[in-house]
Amino acid sequence: MLNSLIQQLNNSGLPLNSFAQLSFYFIAGLTCLFAFLVVASRNVFHSAVFLALTLLSVSGIYLLLDAQFLAVVQIIIYVGAIMILFVFCIMLTSRISDKAIRQVNQQVLFSLTLALIFLAIFYILIIKSPWLSSGAEIEPLSLKELGRSLFSKYVLPFEVISLVLLAVMVGAIAIGKARKE
């Protein structure tokens, strides 16, 4: 999908690497910005909208990583299903336009320090580690191979997931049911 687009652009004279890099940094910047807005916005409903935008940007990252199927699944499940659930829950519970209510607790400074320390540790680890790379160009996994491995080698976890989903369905109905007193 994106690869053919990149190829077309490549044929039209733009160097491939610079276009892929440009789009990666653009999408990465958007992702970080939206993720920050999810955490920072006062209104919970705005957070939900920014979360949807973050998830869309992450699916763009998946496209750049040659995982087309995952990108589509991300859009269908996260943006299509989970976001609807979040929006309904927000509308069913909180008063969304109340400005007077504090949205953060008293641990903001502590949490910010902790998160920055974690980020610094991750950064140093990522920069210092000698990442294994096979050197040669790795063929991107085709959808056919992914489906075959999902239904042959990983068929047991796949079925266990369906069992988990059934349990979740039953549990959600049992917990969420209104009790008659």
Added chain:
Amino acid sequence: MIPQSHFLILSAIIFCIGLFGALTRRNAIGILMSIELMINAANINLVTFNKFLGSPDGLGQVFALFEIALAAAACVVGLTLVISIYRNAKTIFIDKINLMKW
């Protein structure tokens, strides 16, 4: 070619933003959203390693697929609990919910 470390740094940034949100939000739904951010950061890591190390059967992508399904399941249970708590306690601010604290 975008180096592998840039993807990993992006996922570390998203993870830390999610961590900050999960620690500071008072709203239970906001905390669940931050947890979704952290799960997405982990997924980016899985897909990155799948692309750069190469696996003949696509283990990283399959695992990320399972994780998306499990994140959806966790989200459904969490939001149902939020609704149930709201019904009983009339609030979703977690510092007001001290039912199980001594």
